[in-house]
Amino acid sequence: MAYSHHPEALDSVEEVRRAVATQLGTIRRDAGLTGLELAERCGWHASKRSRIENARTRPSDEDIRAWCRACGADEQIPDLIASSRHADSMYREWKLVHSRGLKKAQDSVVPLYLRTEHMRVYCSNVIPGLVQTAGYATALLSSIASFENVANDAEEAAIARVARSEIIYDARRRFALLIEEDVLYFRFGDADVMSRQLAYLLSVMTLPNVSLGVIPRTAVREMWTLEGFVIYDNIQVQVETLSADMNIKRPGEVTVYQRAFSKLSQMAVHGSAARALIHEALGTLG
Template identity: 55%
Template sequence: MTASPSSAAQAAREHLAVRLRDIRRDAGLTGEELARRCGWSPSKRSRIENARTPPSDADVRDWCAACGAADQAPDLVAANRQADQMYVHWKKLHRHGMRRAQDEVLPLYARTRRFRIYCSNVVPGILQTQAYATALLSTIARFQGTPDDAPEAAASRIERSDVLHQGDHRFAFLLEEAVLRYRIGPAETMASQLGYLLAVMALPNVSLGIIPTDAERQMWPLEAFYLFDDRQVSSELLTAAVNVTAPSEVAAYAKAFGEMSKGAVYGPRARALISGAINTLG
């Protein structure tokens, strides 16, 4: 089995720590001397070098400067940021509200040509109506205890959905049937949201599959994940966003998406499931 994304992030931090230790040793410095040059306590140097405390960008630069290796700082800062972005807690990402987090992913959506998106819990953000998005994001903010700017964040999320209609983008969506039944907001919000799914299915660049609850599973249900071309996977956990770029892990998610696609229904059968969910709303 492959390592979990959180353990992969820790492995990246450990690799960075080894590189920093090698730089110190190549400079002929003891740990105590490096700490003195950086103005740190010896314990801080030890925590960084043993990957117990992630260094800041400034810490990396100070370390390299103290070792006479300032030229290596840019690469190490980039590696440090990549490790930090692998596993980002939602409360940190949303500490100033959710609008900023929504805006930050717009460039990623604009440059991606092939989207493969699987959701087992809620309608994917790119397919959400503004009312559904507002209800969902407000609930998230309340649970996390972060600023509730749901209307503004929802507006940004709707702006993101412009890629459905602009440019050369292709979309394959897989939704568990339960997504159609989970009530987000009042009945009219859900009915409008499900109706929008029916409309989106008519787009020539969109494939929308529903995995029936009684389908024989080729893959067990997973956390929601977004596959951007073959470059990156973003997975949404309860407490954190996980970003994976290692080719072997991206390939594993692509394989899972393919396996789950085998149990999905499309076209009229998918429409029937969506319409059935609308009818239960009364």
């Protein structure tokens, strides 16, 4: 999770929702219905029709069905529901996602992992989930559950996270990971947990399909510290803020994150220099 707001991604979500509302308005007008007539056919108060058509209220799946049926446009129901659900998937509040269980949240991204061949990850505040140990993940997920006041199934969720991360050993896939040096010092768990976590980073670095870069504290910044994000192939970007998980698929925005990752990568050290920074952090654990 990260700690910044992302108005551009929210704008993308709103654009999709406005497009659905606009299409619903077009369907109503094509049917020759006034707003009041549509509301009456659906059994709604007139204000509900207005809120939906002006994108102030997100229509439920049943609202879309009722609207289209009232207009004799049943054939448009599947596409409109799919578009509305897509907007929901673009912006998901963590508390709502985690209210169904931390483990379920981990399992939900497995299909995305499996269809990704090239994953690029930037983290400014925690070790990337892809390379977390069970102990570190348990400590981190426990703190999330406590902060969000949701049921704490952190141990089961950590096991699920480690299991899905086994994909990193698939030599057919490529992984590029970037972390800020401070991440090596942010403690989740006790000294033993952190020691095992940092040692695991050193182990992962030996994999031929994995690139791990560390951006030194002393690096001259060509790119400021950002919220954590993951680029899946060149198709989708997942951005994690304190309150929500945002999934971006608009090509122009994906390109922005690709450029940012490239600049961050140029500031990072890799290989022996990165290992030296990890060993230095290990040395502070006693």
